[in-house]
Amino acid sequence: MASQAQIRNFLAHWFQLGKPVVLAENRGQCLPEPIYQNGDYSKSFEDCWHRIMVTGGQDCYLEGTSQSIAAMLSPAWEVTPCARCDMPLAIPIAGPMNYPCPCSDLMSWPNTDMPMPRTAVDNRQHLSDLRQRLTEGNEWSTSESTESYPNG
Template sequence: MSMASTEQVKQYLAHWFQLGKGVVCPKRQERIYPQVIFKEHHYSTEFEECWQKIIYTDADCYLEGTDQTIQQLLSPAWELIDCPRCHLPIPITMTGVPSPICICFDLSNWPNDKLPSPRMPTNSTNHLRCLLERLRDKKEDN
């Protein structure tokens, strides 16, 4: 087990943003939720601006449905694992005691196997290149 990295926390937020969860900043009485999360195979400018706001302006921001602040998730006391129920990232303390409920507890239609799960963006060019290489290798084997 190891603490959650900055990139893992960003991925955690990106997954839950795709399901409509926002980040609450109580001191500013603000809910942060980017409309556009990805641009091609990178985070969007809007997402990155939200991330900067979360990281640098409020120490008590947290994802809706959780008790842990984003700053706490970046500390050595926490890591992110896949939820056994919905397979999305959830926080767990390094002592291994998970939250009694998943963040998806208040989503009425989740998990839903009929809908695509939230995901990280893929680089289509790289993905297609890898597929082409696999096909060439397979053809050479036959």
């Protein structure tokens, strides 16, 4: 069963390639910009998710697919990487796969010359990790330079 977190991640990846969600009841499409902000989903993404969940995901689907968000959230579906492009793909747990990957209508995808869509990056955590590694590296070089070597 695909969790809400997996479906949100699925959508975020496809949004990065310009694929919108078609909303139920002729409410148009939703393609948030930006998708991420400050290491998490943006307000625009959260607003889009809310618009999807107004109908519980019924009759809302990623453009280029036919399964609804509601169906993907049911126990009959899971999210796995596409064999062709490695992007998240919703597939039925049992039965034949009659649904193409959303990449099937993207003529320039997969494109290994471009960065792959990704999840959010927490800049503060990333900078903290860099600072920690630099501090550890500095301690190593300081201890090495203070050691005395015998003259030979």
